[in-house]
Amino acid sequence: MGARIIDGKGFASGVRGRVAEAVARLKAAHGITPGLAVVLVGEDPASQVYVRNKGVQTREAGMASFEHKLPAETPQAELLALIARLNADPAVHGILVQLPLPGHMDAEAVINAIDPRKDVDGFHVLNVGLLGTGQKAMVPCTPLGCLMLLRDALGDLAGLNAVVVGRSNIVGKPMAQLLLNESCTVTIAHSRTRDLAGLCRSADILVAAVGRPRMIRGDWVKPGATVIDVGINRIEEEGRTRLVGDVDFEGAAGVAGAITPVPGGVGPMTIACLLANTLTACCRANGWPEPEGLTA
Numbered sequence: 001m002g003a004r005i006i007d008g009k010g011f012a013s014g015v016r017g018r019v020a021e022a023v024a025r026l027k028a029a030h031g032i033t034p035g036l037a038v039v040l041v042g043e044d045p046a047s048q049v050y051v052r053n054k055g056v057q058t059r060e061a062g063m064a065s066f067e068h069k070l071p072a073e074t075p076q077a078e079l080l081a082l083i084a085r086l087n088a089d090p091a092v093h094g095i096l097v098q099l100p101l102p103g104h105m106d107a108e109a110v111i112n113a114i115d116p117r118k119d120v121d122g123f124h125v126l127n128v129g130l131l132g133t134g135q136k137a138m139v140p141c142t143p144l145g146c147l148m149l150l151r152d153a154l155g156d157l158a159g160l161n162a163v164v165v166g167r168s169n170i171v172g173k174p175m176a177q178l179l180l181n182e183s184c185t186v187t188i189a190h191s192r193t194r195d196l197a198g199l200c201r202s203a204d205i206l207v208a209a210v211g212r213p214r215m216i217r218g219d220w221v222k223p224g225a226t227v228i229d230v231g232i233n234r235i236e237e238e239g240r241t242r243l244v245g246d247v248d249f250e251g252a253a254g255v256a257g258a259i260t261p262v263p264g265g266v267g268p269m270t271i272a273c274l275l276a277n278t279l280t281a282c283c284r285a286n287g288w289p290e291p292e293g294l295t296a
């Protein structure tokens with residue numbers, strides 16, 4: 001057990017504090033309150049918990065929270081009409097449509113209907129393109145949170161070997177883009193990668209975002225590496241439900257230089273970065289300077 005445990009929960013609380021300070025300054029100087037609209041379609045219990053937490057933390061940061069809960073069977077046209085209203089609402093600076101959406105909806109069409117300037121998830125195809133070309137984008141919250149933790153742990157990331165395990169549009173691909181923008185040498189690995197263990201052992205930075213409990217073993221980790229575990233897997237163990245990551249924490253912590261725990265690592269950073277992105281969107285919408293240290 002040699003690795004430093006990266007305190008994502010504590011770091012996230014610091015980020016939220018800095019967001020709250022900036023929000024208070026905006027209110028005092030301009031009388032403007034950044035606003036975040038969260039849309040939940042259906043009654044998925046996990047999604048309900050996340051949406052409630054987002055609302056609480058948004059208000060705690062001094063921002064306005066608008067929650068829209070629609071029944072699972074809502075026609076897509078109705079959701080698109082709501083998004084159009086939120087796009088046009090000057091009190092709303094950020095819009096998040098909770099994923100996954102019910103099966104009858106086309107998630108890509110829904111996401112691409114959001115005004116890209118209000119797309120605080122960074123999932124709109126325009127933001128994906130801006131990030132991919134190194135231009136100013138709205139950056140997906142989870143990878144942005146991981147980047148903040150990595151910069152804090154390592155300082156300059158240039159020249160480091162980064163391996164991202166997982167190629168999702170939500171985490172793996174944008175994470176790789178961010179690390180490339182930091183001048184890392186980046187490899188994206190996935191289920192078809194040959195000798196995944198050996199590849200992982202070449203990583204100075206190892207980001208696990210595959211959604212398979214404890215898949216990354218301790219002997220896949222290069223001694224001294226920084227390990228970022230994005231996985232949040234609910235498993236049954238010894239008769240109770242536990243939350244574990246995509247990394248075998250006990251094994252990896254004996255080898256890594258630093259590692260994020262689950263829970264208390266990347267998860268809390270996701271919501272903190274959602275608030276940071278809402279603040280950033282509000283500043284950009286008004287032509288004010290962006291908050292320092294809260295963007296990519």
Ligand SMILES: Nc1nc(=O)c2c([nH]1)NC[C@@H]1CN(c3ccc(C(=O)N[C@@H](CCC(=O)O)C(=O)O)cc3)C=[N+]21
Nearest residue numbers: 050096097098099100121141263264265267268270271
């Ligand atoms: N459009 C959209 N944007 C999202 O950002 C989005 C989404 N849809 N759908 C669901 C996922 C999941 N997600 C999490 C946020 C915070 C924690 C978090 O704070 N986790 C804590 C506690 C975990 C727990 O106790 O359940 C931790 O890891 O320590 C986890 C997961 C955002 N998501």
